[in-house]
Structure formats: C-alpha cells, structure tokens
Amino acid sequence: MVKGLSLNDGEKVLIKMTVHIFGGIRDMNLEQVFECGQCFRWNKMEDGRYLGAAGEHVCIASLDETESILRLEVSGGDRDFWYNYFDLGTDYSAIKAGLIAGDPKMLEACEAGYGIRILRQDYFETLISFIISQNNNIPRIKKCIEALAERYGESEHMGMKSFPRPEVLAATTSEELGELKLGYRSEYIVRAAQRYLEVGYPEDPETVVDYHGVGPKVANCIKLFGLRCFDAFPIDTWMKKIMSEMYGFKESDVKGMQNFAEEHFGEYGGIAQQYLFHYFRNVR
DNA sequence: ACCCAGGATCTAC
C-alpha cells in the first residue's frame, strides 16, 4: 500500500506504508503491552490506535474488538521483525498457568493483567531508556526519550524520529545532552553509549550492571526487556511494598526478595513481576 | 517549601 503525504513545502511525496495482519492473536491487550512500563515510545491516538517506534521503525497498531486480529501499519521492518517484536510466538497462557500453579496468589494478578506481553526491544534502546528511568516518572521519562530522538534520531516516519544510534550518542557530551533536561543522567548516557561501542551486546547478562549509572533495579529491567531474561525480577519502590504485603518481607530486604523470586517464580519471575506490578498499581 | 518519581553513587561507619 502506498499513501501520499503532503509536506510543509507543498510537495507530494510517496511514503511506502506496509500493513501486516496477524490473526489468531490471544493473550494480548495493547493498552497493557504499551502502558505496563516496559516501553516509552508508544502513545494512544484519538481513535484508539497506538502510534509508536521500535528502533528505526514506526508503526500504528490496533487490535480488533474480538482481540484476535492484530493490524500493523508500519514504515519498515518485515513481517518477521514485527512478529518477533510483539513476541507473537510465545504462549502466555502457558506461562500464566505455570505461575498460578506455583502460587495461587498469582491468579488474581494474572487475570487482572490479561494481555501483558514482553516486547522484544532493542538492547541499546532499552539500556539508554532505563538509565533515564532512574528516580524519574513515566511522563517525564517519555519526554526525555522523545527529546533524545528528536535531536539525535536520523530518520523519521509518521512524525516519529528513530532512536539515536550508539555512535551518535557516544559522540555527544554531557554538556550538550544537558540541554535536553536529562539532569545528572546526561553523563551516564554518553558513557553508556561509549561503553556499548566497546563491549557490544552482552554475552553475559550479569555484566549490564557494570555500566555506570546502572544499578540492580535498572539492570534487571534491561535484562528483562532488552535481553529477554524472563527470570530477571526488577524491584522498585512499588515492588518493595508489594513483596512486603504479599510475602511479609521487610522493605529493606531486597536481597531476600530477589532470592525468593528466584526460587519461587523461577524462570518466569520477570513475568510474575509484571503481573504483580500492574495489579497493585492499577487494580488495588 | 516539601515530597515523590519503575534509583544509583559516593562516603562513612
């Protein structure tokens, strides 16, 4: 499909727009997927569709009322890319069943969190995004990331810039990034981009905590969302309260919580965390 | 003015 868009100078330019249709979609709700805190570049449009960016690709996503057909209007990326990005090959019903079998307390949280999926996001984008997330709130995290993309992203589709390449961010300075109101995270971002160019994609997920500005919580988010370690169990201020209330931990006993998650939830601890996080923030 | 936001670092004990 080809659409004509008019630009500021009045010229008509043909923009290549592809539509991917995926049927038989289960365990998916776009609001849950995009607003559970795993990604920051998707926003609901007035008509209910979601406009967002994944790396250099931009997409308008919608799920029909029976929630069985996913429609993606994309600027690029082949069918496999988007199938992979939305994690359509993973059976979340089976994962939920396993979590509930191991802990009946998870039943309500899993039901309330119907439709959550862990997107397969780009590692570098996840790294930078969650460095920005520290001691920050979601609306401002999104503003910071859009400012980064607006300034350093090199391509643009449907009004959204691509996420900056590591080479570009590595070539900036913390003073320059300071103009984007990133606060003390500016230095972390430059150093992270430079380090990424040195070490590349981590063979060992445990090494992400070696980034300056990446502590245990952010590292677990990067592992879960950017490296697909489903056992990574991020513990933030909310999870401390939740683990305290549900399982009786002292809120200071983060180490105890991590060990418990490892033994109790096992390989899908990160998924359990997502359901719990969502449940306590949005339902209770 | 104070507190919080999907915290991390640095310092001191």
Next chain:
DNA sequence: GTAGATCATGGG
C-alpha cells in the same frame, strides 16, 4: 555490607 546524603528535573 549497609545506612545516609546527594544527585537534576518537573509535577503535585
């Protein structure tokens, strides 16, 4: 190894 202060920024 662990408690406390400090770190930008914006919103309530």
